[in-house]
Amino acid sequence: MADWKFSRFWYCLLLHSGVVEVVMDKILVLYSSRDGQTRKIVDVMLEQMPGCEVVLHDLHTLPMCNLSKYAKVLIGASIRYGNFHPSLFSFIHAHQEQLEVANAAFFCVNLTARKPEKQTPQTNAYMKKFLRLSPWKPKTLGVFAGALQYSRYNWWQTRIIQLIMKITGGSTDTSKDIEFTDWEKVRSFAREFWSKR
Numbered sequence: 001m002a003d004w005k006f007s008r009f010w011y012c013l014l015l016h017s018g019v020v021e022v023v024m025d026k027i028l029v030l031y032s033s034r035d036g037q038t039r040k041i042v043d044v045m046l047e048q049m050p051g052c053e054v055v056l057h058d059l060h061t062l063p064m065c066n067l068s069k070y071a072k073v074l075i076g077a078s079i080r081y082g083n084f085h086p087s088l089f090s091f092i093h094a095h096q097e098q099l100e101v102a103n104a105a106f107f108c109v110n111l112t113a114r115k116p117e118k119q120t121p122q123t124n125a126y127m128k129k130f131l132r133l134s135p136w137k138p139k140t141l142g143v144f145a146g147a148l149q150y151s152r153y154n155w156w157q158t159r160i161i162q163l164i165m166k167i168t169g170g171s172t173d174t175s176k177d178i179e180f181t182d183w184e185k186v187r188s189f190a191r192e193f194w195s196k197r
Contacts, residue, residue, distance in 0.1 A: 025052035028070040032059040032077040032085040037147045037181065038109045042076055044183060045190035052194075059087045067098035072105075074193060075138075078146060079110035079126050081160065084133075092136050099136045105193050106130070107142030111170065114145040114180035140196065142189040145180035152177075 027049065033039040046054055055070070057063040059077070067073055077088045092099065110126045113119040121127045121141035131137060148171060150158055162172045171178055 026055070026070050027052050027072045027074065028055050028057070028065060028067065029074045029076075030057045030059050030063070030065075030091065031075070032088050034078050034080045034085070035147070035149050035152050037149070037179075038076050038078040041107075041109060041144055041181060041186055042074075044186050045074070045193075048187050048190035049194045059091055060085060062087055062090060065095065067095060067102045067104075071103065072193070072196075073099070073102045074105050074107075076107045076109065077130075079108065079112075081164075082126075084108075084126075084130065089133060092134055096135050099138075103196070104136075104138055105140035105142070105196075106138040107144060107189065109144050109146045109181075111146050111148065111164075111180065112168070113143050114170070119143055119145060119182075119185075140193060144186055144189075145182060147177060147179040147181060149177045150174040 029042055029046070031038050031042050033042075042056070052071075057065070059075075075088075075091075077084050108124070108126050108130060110124070112126060113124055118124050121143055124143045127141060127143050148161070148165070150161070150173075153161060158174055162174070164170070165172050
């Protein structure tokens with residue numbers, strides 16, 4: 001009993017001094033969002049993870065993080081004109097060793113995933129592209145359809161997106177925005193990620 005009290009005393013002292021840090025339900029969430037849909041998806045995911053401390057970072061700011069401080073790490077990134085934002089791979093290369101041992105997941109958001117046959121990690125071209133370019137191969141993967149937000153695009157962006165939509169059989173009507181995201185699928189992925197130990 002005395003030994004336990006002695007050990008507890010030193011543990012509490014070290015904890016108070018910051019030498020020991022307890023990692024309990026602390027989640028790091030990093031996202032790359034161009035027009036806000038990926039951030040919106042992240043916000044809905046976080047609603048499925050009650051009682052945890054969340055640290056949120058925009059990947060575009062190139063944050064340096066110690067991933068060992070977190071129980072889980074979630075990274076989400078959108079596609080624009082067929083490419084991920086360069087900050088995604090900059091972060092992965094800078095933190096590859098930590099990502100390999102972290103309880104981490106990745107999801108991507110793209111308009112191609114609006115098609116049923118292209119909305120899984122195995123069938124989505126952009127997830128395949130991610131896995132080809134990334135030295136980190138996450139075990140938990142998700143793919144979600146994004147949104148067509150003509151109201152947010154400038155003239156050039158509108159023309160480019162219209163061309164892409166015409167080629168892929170999507171809407172070219174600039175008078176309305178269309179959200180393709182399957183929110184129940186987003187919630188289900190978040191619950192699976194949250195419950196995975």
